[in-house]
Each structure stands twice: as structure tokens, then as C-alpha cells.
Amino acid sequence: MLKAPLALFAGATALTAPAFAQTYETETGTIELASYVEGLQFPWGMVFLDDGSMLVTERAGNLRHVTAEGEISEPVAGVPDVVFEGQGGLLGIALDPDFASNRYVYLSFAEAGEEAGTNSTAVARGVLDAEMTELVDVEIIFSQQPKLPSSLHFGSRLVFDNDGYLFITTGERSDAEFRVQAQDLGSHLGKVIRILPDGTVPEDNPFVGTDGALPEIWSYGHRNMQGAALHPETGQLWVSEHGPRGGDELNRIVAGGNYGWPLLTEGTEYSGDPIDPPQDLPGDLIAAERTWVPSPAPSGLMFYTGDMFPDWQGDAFMGALAGTDLIRIDLDGDSVVGDEFLFGDAFEYRIRDVVQGPDGALYLLTDDADGRILRLSAAQ
Template sequence: MLNIQKEMKRLRWAVLPAAALAIASCQTNSMKETTETKVDSTFAPVETKPGNTAYKPAFEGQTRINGVKTATPLEVTVLTSDLKNPWGITPLPDGRFLVTEKAGTLRLVTTAGAISEPIAGVPAVDSDGQGGLLGIRTDPAFNENRMVYFVFSEKQGGAGNLTAVGKGKLSADDKRLEDVKVIYRATPAYKGRLHYGGRILFDPAGNLLVSTGERSDLATRPQAQDLKSGLGKIVRIDKDGKPVSGNPFAGRTDARPEIYSYGHRNVQGLALHPETGDLWETEFGPRGGDELNRIEAGKNYGWPVITYGIEYAGGKIGDSIQQKEGMEQPVYYWDPVLSPSGIAFYTGDRIPEWKNNLFIGGLSGSHIARIVIEQNKVKGEERLLENEKQRFRDVTMGTDGALYSVTDAGRLYKIDKK
């Protein structure tokens, strides 16, 4: 039965056109998740500081939900502190990890914390500002083809830079990427230093989901709403970088066929729910208004028209509205900000109370947020590793069922039961 369910999810992503995707999504959303976490609602919300705004949520539980606490005793281990500004981490089938470092190096790291020399063959990256070597994933058939897919910021001469997707084959001796190709570029290029998005994920059909930023500046923000621009989007492409035929805007002359969803600011978290198969993301708001969204094909997620945040200098954004017909509400938002980066659903058995919970690396929040989701609603929030005072850049599940996280300061953490 489990294999049949997995095959049905794969086919939903593989062949359905946009209209059918919407129907399938509705069917999926009505499913009762088979594993629920009992939430003790007596705990106060974890956020106690005043918000940047007095904006009202669209529905109860959209922000400052009740707190939860992990009952299982945890063992937190720093495996290494010697990485250099790591950005993305993904497990290999043998239990090791591939880790990207922002300046442009790719390394192998063992569960004992041993770090390899830089893997050769990575293209030149533009590491100025928020750019660099970003998200990374291995091919689902890595054991057979050893293919690696990654996102990076790429210079485009006088035009500026952009978010690009590359692929290459990890050599048999693990020392280099071979036959490296750039398969996708999120145009137009722009002379900026911010908001590249940069996360990458395989869907069940074996296609790539990639996030792009809207490059932050007032001049580029409107492109998040522009269906002819690659900025501020989640795109769905095949392994050669071509748009997937079942994408929601396929066949339209007024839209790019690779676009899966739009109206995004700077998505740095992508994950598929382990039971429903739904795509979830986290994205940075401005000052306030960081978001957790459940992504549906073809939907508009509002930036910069609607937001629960304000400008960093304190002014309003646009018409200062939080709701508009035709634009999706976040499932959850944070004010003050968490600065949510990489995310992962917990699918292991070592800590049963975490089953299907979402874990979010917090940068300015300096903790990992545990989010309990039931029926597509947030039911509880917990802060983990808050005393470590780290900027948690990415989170992943290891093949051993433990959680792992990399921080801007170069640490690799293992989080497991005692």
C-alpha cells in the first residue's frame, strides 16, 4: 500500500496539467494526515517581543501560535566548527553530506565531522553580498549516475548577475565535478547584491523545483508579479533545465512556462510534506512578515502588493495592505522576524513526537524553529538550540534519522535523541 501511495504522488507531479494539479491539490488538502502531534496548548507562544506593526492576522493561528516542548531528551553535538560560511547541505546515500560554502567551494563532510578538500569543477560564483554557491541536491538516482544539482549566483558581464542552476557528475574518487553545465538562468540579470533565492528540490516525478529572489531593490520588486520575468518565482524544470510540460502557465504567450508560483520575495526554504506531497516554502519578509507558505501551482503569493512587514527604515510598503483577492495568505508569519532559511520535514522514527514536523533554520532568530502542522495549519511552535546563538542556514535529515544543521559561523550540528 505504501508503494502505491508513493507512485500516486509521483504521477500527480509528473503528468497532470495545471487544472488537474489544482483538483489533485484540493483532494490532497482534504486528507487527514495519518500522524498527528498532540499539542499541549497550555504553553505560551514562544514570541514575546512586540511586533514591528499592529497588522491583524487574516485568521486565528496565523502568527504567535501556542508553544510546544519536545519531551524526548535530546543530544546536540557540534561535529565541526571548521566549515567556511556553509549555505546548503544534502545527504549522500552513504551517510556523508555535500556542503556548499558561500564563497564557491563544495566539500564532503562525514558524520564524524571530517571535511574534505574543496571539490574541483565548481563554476565561478559571484559571492558579493548575499550571492555565492547556494542550495544543493543529489539526483534521486545518485547511486547509479552520481549527478549533483546546485544553485549559484553567476556574473553576466556588464548586465550584473543572476541566479543560475548547474549540474555535474561527482567523480568516482569524490574529488571533482565532471561535465559541469549551467542548465537554467533566472533572467533578467541585475546589478545587485541581494535576494537570489537559491534553494533546490526534486519533486516526486524527478523534476527540479528552484527558488529565485526578486533582487530586493525597489526597481526589481515588481518583477515578482511579472509572469515574463524569472525573478521572485518558484520554477519547475527538468534535469536539462527545460520547463515541465504540466506547469501551470505552459502554452501561454504572456508568461514563462517554467514558472510554478510567483509573488515571492526571497525563498530560502523548500520542502515536500512526507505524507501529502505538498510543497512548502519559507521566505524572508522585510522588517516583519517572514512567511511560511503551502505552494499551489499557478498561485500568486502577493509580494510586494501584500505583506505583513514594513520597510527596514520603518516606512510602509506599497499601499500597506495585507489581504487582496487573488493573492494567497501565508499559512503562518513571524513579526519580529525569524529570518527563515533552509527547512526540512522530520521523517525519522528516533523522535516519534517530531513525525512530520517542519524544522526551519533561523538566521536573525538564532534558533531552529520546530513547527507542528496539522491539516495545513500551524498548531504549535518551539525554539531549539536558542542558547547556541548561531545563525542556522540550512537543515536536513541524515540517513541515520537525526537532524543536521549548518550555521553561518561554520558549525555542523547533529540533533538526535539521547
């Protein structure tokens, strides 16, 4: 574990805000963390385009185009209305696997229900114009049911697999009266969803044809998954998941799997009261690949495949909101063998998302009213 900073200096970016760069010693060598873009408002998700620019979501409901030089656009028009309340707003983002030809962008967000005060996670897709200024032909392809009066636990990461199916992570909306639905196959709460790009259901989903089950469901028994990524060798979906007080999890997702919430957890209620498993606990619950107590509050997940950090190839990286850090998850194939908190106690940024850039560096979104994109590279 890290580890005191070795150097600190002020500099300048393409924007007017002050920049910083700082070096850290890690288990595999020295790294440098620098401010790349500043002036975002509570950014949540980020994707790179082929020209090195980025699309970034801001929770208040704005989609921004950020040039490779760090210039932030005005909000892209055409984004659906969002419920910007609590943890809700404009959240996850993904590009269509055929984006170069169809220019489809997928956005997850908190969608208002017909009944006042209710909402849930939804996913829309639209076509991004060539000028990067507007989404057109926007349509809702998934809307989590039921819609409830809660401003918590929206999940909302979007991942396409190697066959072109879209995975959506959802939350169970937190409240004790709602969270039991994570075990209910007739509810979208606390589930991984798998659909086709147009929102239709693949015929090989595990609960297609099961009485009382929603066919979009891929796995269940989840709490609040705010990180998701495909393993680069196996193509399997992995998710990072908020536990209650303690018990944050890294899970490898299998079709039809039950991941136990709220029946079984290593965490407790926020009050400190235990969460005791029932006597008739199902015998087929899937254990987490890694569990953290106390909670770092995971958000954002990726597997590293670049050349800048040869020792990190195949490892996973996970943002931390409560631990204010970036966590490297040491993998041997698809087995977790350890982890490393890279920045240490002096680091103050909540890391909302982490993405590998085309240059092999890691780019981190900070969760703040004056949010940044930080660039993590090998120290020179």
C-alpha cells in the same frame, strides 16, 4: 518555548577544534545538541550520501565532501565560477533522484551576467566522480533573467518532487525598482521555478502557452525563499520566505499561485515605513500558512520523518538567522497548529540549513566564517 540549557561540557571531535554538547528541555522532551563537524567557511547547503557522508556548499564557491567521521575534503574541482558578494555565492545543492546510477549533483549559485556588475541565480548540474574529488560534464540548466546589479535575494533552494521535477526558489533581488517584477510573469524574479532535470520545461507547467509569461514559472509573488521541502504525505512543495521588516512566511505552493509580494505583506520597510496595498489588490492572492512578526529570518526547511523523535514525525523544522534558533513548526497533517523555538535567547548560532540524517538525528549548518555542522539528537 525553551528554555535554559541544562548542561554544558567540552569534548573532542574528529577534527582539532573544540566541541560542545548541550541539552535543552522542549515541549516533547529533552534534546542534545552537539558539534559534529567544525572548520567550514560560511556553509550554505548540505545533502547526505548513502554512506553517511555529506556534500556541503560553502558560499565562497567551494563544494566539500565531509566523511561520516567528520573529515573535510579539499574543494571538489569543476564547480562553476560564482559571484561571491553580499548574499551571493555557491548556495543550494540537491542530488538527482537517480544519483546512485547517474551521479548528478545540482548546484545553485550567483552567476555573473555579461554586463559588468550584474548577476542572478543560476543552476548547474555535473557528474560527481567516484573519488568525490571532481564534477565533470558540468552544464548550466537554468539562468534567472534578468541579470541585475544587486548582491541580495538569490533564493536558491533546490528540491526534487516525487515525479522527478526540479523546483528552484529565486529571490526578487531586494531593491524597490526590481521587486515589482515578482508580479511580472515575464521575469524570473521572485518565482518558484519548475523544470526537468536537463533544464527543459514540463508541458503541464501553469503558464506554458500564456502570452508574455516565462514557461518555467510555477508560482509567483515571492520575496526571498531560502527554505524549501516536500510535505511527506502530500508531496506538495512548501517554502520558508523572508519578509521585509517582519512578515516572514511559511507558504504551501500551488501551481500558478500568487503569494502577494510586494503588493501585500505583514511587514514594513526597513525604515519602518508601511507597505500599503494598492486599491486594486488582486482577489486571488494566497495567504501564508504561518507568518512571523518580528522576523526570525528563515533559512533551511525540512519535514521530519525519522524514528528518533516520534512526537516530531510530520512536523517541519526551519532555521533562523536573525532569531538564531531552530523553529519546530507543529503540524496536524498539513495544517499548522503552532511553533516552538527550540534553543532560546542564549543560543548564538545562525542556522543556515537543517537536514534529517540517516540516523534520524537533525543536522544543522551554522552560518559563520568558522561554520559548523551541529547534530541534534534525543538526550541519553
